[in-house]
Amino acid sequence: MKKRILSAVLTAALALSTLLTGCGSRTTGKKAEAVSYMESINGKNKENVPDDKYRTTYEIFVGSFYDSNGDGVGDLKGVEEKLDYIKGLGFNQIWLMPICPSPTYHKYDVSDYMAVDKEYGTMEDFKNLVAACHKKGIKLITDLVLNHTSVEHPWFKKAAEYLKSLKDGQKPDPEKCKYIKYYNFSREEDSGYKQLYGSRWYYEAQFWEGMPDLNLDNKEVRNEIKKITDFWLDKGVDGFRLDATTYYYTGNEKKNIAFLKWLNDEVKAKNPDAYIVGECWADLTQYARYYQSGVDSFFDFDFANDEGTIAKTVSGQTSAKSFGEEMVRAQDEIAKNSSGRGIEAPFYTNHDMARSAGYYPGDDGSKTKFAEGLNLMMSGSAFVYYGEEIGMKGSGKDENKRAPMYWTADSGAKGMTEGPKDMELFKMKYAPEDKQAKSQTSILNYVKQAIKLRNSFPAIARGKVRVESASNDSILIVTKTSDDSKIKPLAIVYNTSDKPKTLKTSDLPDGYNKLKGVLTVGKQQITEKDGTITMPKESIAVYQK
Template sequence: MKQLKLLFIAFSLCLQFVQGQATQHNRSAGPKNNTEIIYHVFQRSFFDSNGDSHGDLNGIYQKINYLQQLGVTAILLTPLYESMYYHNYFATDFYKIDRRYGTMADYLRLIKELHRRHMKFYMDMETQYVASDNIWFRDSYKKPASKYSDYIFYTDKGNTKPVSIVAGITDFTGYDGVTRKLVMVNLDNKQVQQFNYDLFKFWIDPNHDGKFDDGVDGFRLDHMMDNLDNANRLPHLFTTFWRPLLTKLRAINPKIKIVAEQAEWGSFGIDNLKAGSVDRVFAFRLAFAIRNFNKKELMLVADSTLLQTPANKQQVVFIENHDMQRFADAVKGDPGKLRVGCALNLLIGGVPSIYYGQELGMKGNKGNFGMTDGNDIPDRQAFEWYKGDEGPGMAYWYKNGPWWTKNNTDIPNDGISLEEEKNDSKSLWNFYRKIINVRKNNTIITTGTYTNLVNNNDHVFSFMRYNGHEKFIVVVNLSAEKQDVAVDINADNKTPITALMGSKPLVNNNKFRLSLNEFGVNVIKLDTH
């Protein structure tokens, strides 16, 4: 799916400190939105619990302590449902869990344990397309009399011409070398709409007892569009499909959160938030701006992203995901840039999302193996648990193929592994823990109002979150050279100032004066009461 999505994106852009311990408190005491930190997991590559080299649900269960030690409060998995593709998009059966991941019992045990520890769980869903192995297509192709005849969008009466998906793709080859048809589902069909409601409802409350301890806390809607693929086949989905569906789901559990992956990565996702009725979108333009280390771009995009977002809606702030070149790869492993990326990811606002292994500085970039989903495997490599990159739980499911010999970045003794970084106070992993702690202790990051702060240095980006007299300020050096800066701020020598990270600024004529090391990060709190 993602290789196809990138083709569509290019086309559309051309057009426009503590080990977590289990507790027994009521789940309602869990993290609120202003303390939530999502850990985005490509689960097949995370931790293998049974020795088959595939990451699985029990592997995640065994690593909940790790997640809590890092400081995250929620996990987002890529799809779990049965599919012929390794990434599990294009479902064969939406109700069945991929057997490589485990059983429904394994799933329920994981969900209940996460909830017992006051953590949240989000499920990735994509029901707009299916592959040719799905019964909707198998039973209806060239069979107009099939009960599934109108489930698939056909353009002829004989059901021989299904509508293609993103960028006109009709056939797609998996990394296993098998080619399948990919087709658009008819979301205008009332039976399809009912199926979606029943499906989403099932994952919200699998045992139908109304308690939700075994259900998801929300969904990620993959490739959400009003006019699906701009094909003018389904040009009105916000009104006819998404809003009605989400309204009914919220009637079941008003606390669920819906995040849309807006298909137009160059947009701010505002239409999805307003017309699409979702709670959150992904801050793609901000993610790209952070990678560019350009002050003017960051100021423009951060301001637009965070201030255009409607009240009570949120942006999910990230710097990498399962469809993108790893941030560490993009910045060539530069330690300073990795720390700046971490700080902006977690402190600029919104709901932060960390892609598994990002906290270690794992690398990976897309391959070039033709029209195949194998191109994305380098961005989805095994989490590096060990110094020597071998040991129990390593999820090397992809070893048999060119993606291993040509694009493998899992190099022993390279300083990138949990074993190497955990006990190193100067490691990227420990820096993530430090920044996460700063965020958790300063909820004004998400409850306060965002504003860019003017300064006199083209290499220094500065912003503030404020709420009345309380102000939280971040000043970041975007360059590899030491920089002096004066930041405009309403403060004087008597203003109480706390340096949460970096040196305490000098205050003169309502300006902060700082000297920042290369890629330095200063975090300051003040009270102007």
């Protein structure tokens, strides 16, 4: 992709975004009052983040994030250069998408589990990044892809070479090539199997022919996995994101959970404080069962994407009260399957989903903001995909969902990446980060305020949700309480409607009468007068006793 072409596209995008209300490209006195009001309330609160596994995590596709050396590809040094930005937003954990050598741009097919892809830098760069993160109080977890390797991995290449060398009718001998047992080879073609080029053998590859599935029943494979996790833990990583956990043993949930239990036990034996979050792309009933493995978290897929509970609530398809009831259902299902130890992992979008700026036609930024507020007010360890904090666009092919972080409209500026080479050109809807940082009414600053509340009130992430009786179609009132006496309980009031709504102060739970935090998408303020609370459209209020 030519940077000058992308520059023209992004410049046009900036011109468009300046016309959109609430996008952060222009600041007026009146609009500044809205966030000044938020800051006047939220700024009084002190940060109070317990040292535990309830974190606020920023997901990064390194190749599209920040380029430190001008080659057009984001790298680990670039992530390090932007740690102040990440910390400034309030994030206290980073999830790096795969960084190991791989023949593909996305790197989910690993060819060497104990190295850094040269596009991203060196192992020394990685160690420096980890040290810099820890110095700033930021944890770092990395993607761990165990369902499959690349066909370019030495294990597969050796197995393939050996099988091709056999004469017709000759049986393979694991004593001569142990790697044939690292994968699932067969003489018969089966569902999810691909033919080994140049032979009559087939191998399991549930995703595509370039990703051969590992035989996770093989003890030697498990020993290799233990070496891999120990290697990265020794490098200082604080845990792992597990890719494609439902495919470890395709169609066999029981074996998937058993393998996850083994993996979790091995990682925690090395580092009891390691945090593990798994991708179990399924509905709540299924991903809740995966907590039986002992893994800390699994992503809350029921709440994510354009058809998830968050988007349906924002678009009015799901009532305020129903949103609260869904949060309770999730927490109860997870608690039931984890003996109360599971940590929810709410998220709104990720690298496999269309970006949220395209979810709401005609949105001026309000709904994009409010959706992030709903996500960040959920209990658990919350995740935000890079660029969502400024409302980036990206849909269709996967490359589009991993577009260059929109730091500035000038694609030739320092740090700007070129993005995946097969990415389509498209216009961003909202202003770039450098413009939004100067606007108090931007999506960026809304997200910053939401994380500020999350970091000020431990009960937001750690509290058990209860829906209060005064909740209705437009107004949701929940309390969040913890068994930990150091965590003060709170009540959260949501107006999920696109119009102002009122409630009585007597509708609040007994004693919760101190307004401590606010999130508003526009200039209107939350007001209390004559026993009535007026909530602006798509607003959130935090109360304590």
